[in-house]
Amino acid sequence: MIQAITVIGLGFVGLTTALGFAEKSFRVRGVDKDSRRLARLAAGQLPFHEPGLDDALRRHLGKGFLLTPGIAEAVRGSSLVFLCVGTPSGPDGDADLSILLQAAREVVAAIDDVAPVVLVIKSTVPPGTTRDVVAPLLRSLPDAAGESVALAANPEFLREGCAWDDFLRPDRVVVGVDDDRGWALLAEAYAGFAAPVERVTPTEAEFIKYLSNTLLATLISFANEMSMIAGRVGGIDIRRTFGILHGDKRWHGAPAAMASYAFPGCGFGGYCLPKDTQAIAHLARRLGVEAGLLEQVIATNAAIKRAAIDRITATAGPAQMIGILGLSFKPESDDVRESPSLDIIAGLLERGYRRIVAHDPMATANFAESYRLPIEYGQSAREVVDCSDVVVIATAWCEYVNLLTGVADKPVVDLRHCLKPPIDDAEQPTP
Template structure:
């Protein structure tokens, strides 16, 4: 089949490359001409494991990029909206890019004689596809949804850093279509994947995405709340969660205690669902608690650090603090909602000198914080440091040992359960955030 993809971010570029890998002809649409050139040169606009290889394999063969909506729509059977939906100050999502893409698609569909399917893959709150996207498409195309063109909500369930793998090996495929014809077109795109397709309506498909992420976020905040209690009682919370996770009704995944969750999905999606509920007059107390716990959790790292340097009366001014890990998770350069951000803000407020290191996310964090020393290795960051905060679960941090000997004061606060002080040859003053 022939597919056009609007937007070249994580979801768009991965979807484009993977649809090409599945044998479809793909046209990427982006208003950024530099991204268009980059994709046509076979270079991924973002870092994602396996993406460069797929683009190199398919670019200029079954995958091209353009900024021309008319050309892309005329030469495809379905168009996927994969643009960003950033959070507003009130927690609601900003639909301006989705609306602009819908209007551009509507204009292009107006010039097309054949049936065309518009697929929303961007994460949007329930009713957005039917009450925002569909009316815009009808307005700008002058055509009728369900008769002249189709509309579908097809949420993504991709982990950053593992998005290519997740696309090709999905847990579920959800297609929320307004009519049977649209459902068939989108389902056919996934035919080669060994996974049944869930057929539902658009607003249910939208809700499935939000509930999926909100539940995972809830498990993390629950684990952190329990972990904070366990720490006060001298109980190993990981031992507790290992046992609890053997219950098939609960499972072990997402019960790791630590500094909390970040990224482009969990924080934004939970807040958006809260906002949608409040718009309807319902106060979602559990979901609000998930956010509140997550907001408090990383600051406990700084509290523990200040307790450990009590001989300095907790005074952080002028003290060199190593922050290891800037990305919100390992295997990505994404810093959106990274738990390092509130930690760095608090340390700067307290007057600390920060030496930060991350194998991939340095350039992204530099755009937020100028008054930070960015190091090229963990060793450089730890040299003469009075304390160390481990914020991201990079594997290289698990192997740190003699590097801690470079510190002026070997205080290590672990936010990701990476260090086992008993196995180190270098003695450190170690504290886990929840253990």
């Protein structure tokens, strides 16, 4: 029976997981090595924007959800320890597992009795990581506790912007575990969720997460490649043609959101799709598998951003003021990691465009602080539109659609195809 649950790493995934299990009445302890993040959480503030999580934090902080200053205190007496730390891209695109492995070592060092602990890897890791990297690491540690720790892989499928809802109402839970004790505890943890809990091996669980993310990345790159062809052909209404594609009855029954991935924009971004596609392509290269499709998905994601810059420079001269609307990688999020806006603005600066003013309803501060680009930031979308010669929609926030629909007094480069024509048609390159 579960005594307590520990969550290590309180980012998007970890904080949602911790509060989600507290919502299901488990005693949860959370730890993060970022003291600023811990202090904000202790004050009841979210370190990022995520609807629903703020109320959950208020409900559970100091009750079902306790913050602890270190891993040792967090792990003591816990039955399940979830690792939710980052797994960024390494230099060759491989998954950098150093943060995860360091956290695993710290957990083992903190186990001071032989109480059985299941170490659950919720971070996204390439298939084979639990079996071929984490398990041998634990066996090699001088501390005997490493031997008594059972391992499981339990990838997370939540989407930023609806993380709370996705966690509480998953369509399926994937539990990769070889050992029956680990399975029993994880089955208990997820018993209160109305979703099938699929028991697979840890390697299969890890693989399923990459199946999911690389399919989404592939759909996006496919749509982007087709949109580049359509742009050259000319006279093609992207919104209408893709809308009619989605009318095919074979799409029906799939959640509506799936069709939104088979729709062009200016490239996939965020923390997951870019790094996970890179990581699996790297794994394929290492294993000698010819994974041309994945390599092309990545190449197309770079090409669509170059095409976006071409569309802007075809419309705006270097002396003109360009207004970039949208800095987060998607609407309803303040996450700017791998945001296409970064590459697009950097590309414009490289081509000598110096007069750039940008806006985002939520992500301006994050973007300015993370990337420190020599551009200006507007207080409001209206202000940016008014002072720009050419307006670029880089993130499809509803606010921008409402503001710009029907506006015809200045060129709008709609990189997300979110406006109805004629504006979109007006800036299509001629063949």
